Amino acid sequence: MDLVLKRRSPKMKNFRMTAALTVVTCICFFGTVACSKADEKDAAAKDTAGQSASAAPAEAKPAEAAPAVQPPPSSDMLKKFADTAPKSEATGEAAAAKMNPAAPVAVVNGEPLTRSEYDRGMKAYVAKLSRATGGKHSAAITPNDQMKMDVLDEMIDKELLYQEAKKQEPKDIDEKVKKEFDGVKARFKTEEEFKSALKADNLDEKGLNTLIRKGLTVDSYITTVLVPTVKISDETAKKFYEDNPKYFEMPEQVQASHILVKTEKGDSEDKVKAARLKAEGILAQLKGGTDFAELAKTNSDCPSAPQGGDLGPFTRGQMVKPFEDAAFALKKGEMSDIVQTDFGFHVIKVTEKKENAKASFEDSKKQIVDYLSKSEVGNVIKAKAKTLRDTAKIDLLAPHL
Numbered sequence: 001m002d003l004v005l006k007r008r009s010p011k012m013k014n015f016r017m018t019a020a021l022t023v024v025t026c027i028c029f030f031g032t033v034a035c036s037k038a039d040e041k042d043a044a045a046k047d048t049a050g051q052s053a054s055a056a057p058a059e060a061k062p063a064e065a066a067p068a069v070q071p072p073p074s075s076d077m078l079k080k081f082a083d084t085a086p087k088s089e090a091t092g093e094a095a096a097a098k099m100n101p102a103a104p105v106a107v108v109n110g111e112p113l114t115r116s117e118y119d120r121g122m123k124a125y126v127a128k129l130s131r132a133t134g135g136k137h138s139a140a141i142t143p144n145d146q147m148k149m150d151v152l153d154e155m156i157d158k159e160l161l162y163q164e165a166k167k168q169e170p171k172d173i174d175e176k177v178k179k180e181f182d183g184v185k186a187r188f189k190t191e192e193e194f195k196s197a198l199k200a201d202n203l204d205e206k207g208l209n210t211l212i213r214k215g216l217t218v219d220s221y222i223t224t225v226l227v228p229t230v231k232i233s234d235e236t237a238k239k240f241y242e243d244n245p246k247y248f249e250m251p252e253q254v255q256a257s258h259i260l261v262k263t264e265k266g267d268s269e270d271k272v273k274a275a276r277l278k279a280e281g282i283l284a285q286l287k288g289g290t291d292f293a294e295l296a297k298t299n300s301d302c303p304s305a306p307q308g309g310d311l312g313p314f315t316r317g318q319m320v321k322p323f324e325d326a327a328f329a330l331k332k333g334e335m336s337d338i339v340q341t342d343f344g345f346h347v348i349k350v351t352e353k354k355e356n357a358k359a360s361f362e363d364s365k366k367q368i369v370d371y372l373s374k375s376e377v378g379n380v381i382k383a384k385a386k387t388l389r390d391t392a393k394i395d396l397l398a399p400h401l
Contacts, residue, residue, distance in 0.1 A: 100115065101114060101115050101116035101119070101202040102114050102115070102116070103115045103398075104397050104398075105117075105118045105152065105155075105396075105397055105398040106152060106155065106156060106394065106395060106396050106397055106398070107393075107394070107395040107397065108156055108159045108160060108163070108392060108393075108394055109160075109163060109392050109393055109394075110393070111159060111163070113155050113156070113159060115398075116201070116202035116203070117155060118151060118152065118155065118398075119201075119202065120201050120202075121151040121154060121155050122143055122147070122148070122151050123201075125143075125147060125150065125151050125154075126141050126143070126147075129141055152396065156389070156394060157382075157385040157389075158214075158218070160385055160388040160389060160392055161218050161221070161222075161381070161384065161385060161388070162214045162217060162218050163388075164221065164384075164388060165217045165218045165220065165221030165222075166217055168220075168221060168224070168225070169217050169220075170216065170217065170220045173213060173216060173217065176216050177209055177212050177213050177216060180212045180215075180216060181205075181208065181209055181212055184208065184212070222377070222381065226377060226380050226381060226384065227373075227377055229380060230373050230376045230377050230380060232368075232369045232372045232373050232376065234365075236372065237361075237365055237368045237369050237372065238361060240368050240372060241361045241364060241365075241368060245358065248358050248359040248364055249356075249358060249359075250354070250356070250357045250358060250359050251315045251316065251356055252315065252316065252328070252353075252354065252355055252356050253313045253314060253315045253353075253354050254313065254314065254327050254328060254330075254350050254352065254353045254354075255310075255311070255312060255313040255314075255350070255351050255352035255353075256310075256311055256314075256327050256330075256348050256349060256350045256351060257292060257293065257296060257304070257308060257309035257310045257311065257348070257349050257351060258296070258300070258302065258304070258309050258311060258323075258346045258347060258348045258349070259279075259282055259292070259295060259296045259299055259300040259302075259309055259346065259347045260300050260301045260302040260343060260344050260345070260346050261275045261276075261278045261279040261282070261299075261300075261301060261344050261345045261346075262275070262301035262302075262343060262344040263275045263343070263344040263345070265342070275344060275345055276338065276340075276345055278299075278345075279338050279344075279345035279346075279347060280338060282295060282299055282347055283337070283338060283347050286335060286347060292308070292309065292335070292349050293308025293309065293310075294308070296308045296309030297309075301344065309349075310351070313352065313354075314327075316328065320341050320342065320343070322339055322340065322341045323339060323341050323346060323348070326339045326346075326348055327348050327350060330348065330349075330350040330353075331350065331353065332350055332351070332352060332353045333349075333350065333351075334349070334350055335347065335348065335349045335350075336348040336349070
């Protein structure tokens with residue numbers, strides 16, 4: 001981690017809003033243990049890199065209500081799969097809680113969607129809401145009726161898309177499934193950890209392979225059939241650019257290199273004094289004409305040392321305050337005096353400086369088209385699912401979930 005960074009991406013880098021039902025990693029599309037493990041790794045990586053919790057502009061919106069499904073048939077099928085329980089508990093939430101994981105909560109064109117699939121879907125739904133709130137309210141999220149119907153609707157849509165996609169299953173699907181399965185398994189340190197995670201999601205290796213196959217098949221269908229139907233014109237992209245100026249603001253930024261002589265909280269007065277004397281010696285060498293990058297490589301205590309101390313471009317708010325103030329006060333090519341922060345003593349050199357500006361349409365066009373394309377693909381997927389619903393036989397067996 002670069003010791004002075006509090007990294008938060010500028011607005012242009014934050015321009016990565018996610019559309020509902022956008023093409024996603026195929027495994028995550030069906031909500032498996034692979035997703036939660038990947039999320040853990042992403043969170044750990046961000047923490048290690050000193051990333052801020054600030055996210056791209058995005059709104060957490062509940063999924064649109066899907067068209068009404070057919071009324072549920074008699075409860076005979078549900079009772080068949082329910083665990084034995086006292087008559088007084090055999091209704092409502094108590095009955096749902098006691099259901100066998102294999103119990104169907106819905107049947108789509110004859111294919112059952114099970115309680116375990118529903119549980120995984122709800123787990124992913126709650127995790128998504130938690131991420132949308134920065135994790136602040138994750139413990140307080142209790143599924144309500146709308147959330148439950150959202151999850152059921154999404155399960156039904158995914159199954160309908162899979163049934164359609166299966167008609168054009170990739171020829172190399174078996175090879176891809178094996179590769180994806182091996183990749184998921186490799187995310188776990190031990191076989192025991194892998195099996196424990198599967199068990200937590202009511203899965204075994206066969207079940208995971210099935211989910212992977214479904215995900216890859218749907219992903220291929222979206223990529224090869226639906227995505228090619230989406231075209232974003234220059235006029236549409238330009239209108240988005242003109243209607244959303246805030247996404248294209250480019251705040252003042254500098255690019256700087258630094259040499260750090262590290263100190264730590266609790267260091268003795270003598271140790272801090274010695275560090276300062278070393279920094280002053282480095283500054284004297286620099287003023288005498290020694291190359292900054294070479295001195296950084298051999299003397300800096302920052303991980304940026306191998307790059308000659310180069311920190312890359314940054315804006316206000318990304319660095320600790322004393323460092324930021326010193327860097328932004330310098331002109332291109334200028335070098336600071338000794339700057340002290342909680343990390344130690346720095347010598348800073350500004351190598352590039354840019355004033356406030358707005359990114360041009362030409363520079364932004366590819367990002368705009370990519371974003372609008374993803375948004376439109378989401379709309380196409382929803383429209384396709386709706387069309388498939390119109391001719392599907394859907395039995396909702398467990399509306400009390």
